Structure formats: C-alpha cells, structure tokens
Amino acid sequence: MTQPEWLTAVGLGILVSALFWIDAIFFPLALAGPLAWGALAGLRHMNWRWPVTVSIVAGLGAVISDFVINQEHVAFHLALTFTMTAFAWSAWSIALRFVREDHRR
Numbered sequence: 522m523t524q525p526e527w528l529t530a531v532g533l534g535i536l537v538s539a540l541f542w543i544d545a546i547f548f549p550l551a552l553a554g555p556l557a558w559g560a561l562a563g564l565r566h567m568n569w570r571w572p573v574t575v576s577i578v579a580g581l582g583a584v585i586s587d588f589v590i591n592q593e594h595v596a597f598h599l600a601l602t603f604t605m606t607a608f609a610w611s612a613w614s615i616a617l618r619f620v621r622e623d624h625r626r
Contacts, residue, residue, distance in 0.1 A: 534578025
C-alpha cells in the first residue's frame with residue numbers, strides 16, 4: 522500500500538470512530554459500513570489491508586473513546602472491532618472475485 526492509501530484508511534477510520542457517537546447511525550454504520558468500504562476496495566483492486574485498516578482504526582477508536590469517557594462496553598467494542606474487520610475483509614474478497622471473474626470472460 523502507498524502512503525496516501527494508508528492515510529486515507531486511517532483518516533476514514535478516525536471519521537467513522539467519531540460518527541459512532543451518533544446513536545441513530547451507530548449500528549447501520551458499524552454493520553453496513555465495513556461491507557461498503559470492503560466492497561469498494563475490492564472493486565477498485567485495492568490491497569486487503571485498506572478495508573481492514575479502516576475497520577481496525579474505527580473499532581479501536583471506539584474502544585479507546587468509550588474507555589476514556591464511559592468505562593463501559595469496552596468488551597462489546599472489541600468484539601465489534603473484530604466483527605467489522607471480518608465483514609470488511611469478506612466484502613473485499615467477494616467483490617474482488619466478482620471483478621476478477623468479469624475480466625476472465
């Protein structure tokens with residue numbers, strides 16, 4: 522991955538982590554977000570590290586901010602970080618397979 526790709530992944534992860542504090546969009550963002558940025562990365566033939574980095578930064582940002590402010594739900598946010606990472610990698614893998622299969626024809 523190039524330095525700009527690392528920076529965009531970390532920046533997006535920080536933005537998502539900040540948006541987690543808006544209760545109305547927390548679950549849609551936490552569950553659909555990784556599918557969206559994972560699929561986007563797969564369709565653009567990006568390295569798998571990009572969507573995984575976004576998910577890890579967003580999840581760990583939620584863990585740290587929750588620990589500093591509330592000291593509650595830290596284990597939940599750790600589990601959510603793992604789930605988001607798995608969703609993002611899975612979406613990346615599936616999207617990449619569809620794109621590769623389209624190029625074979």
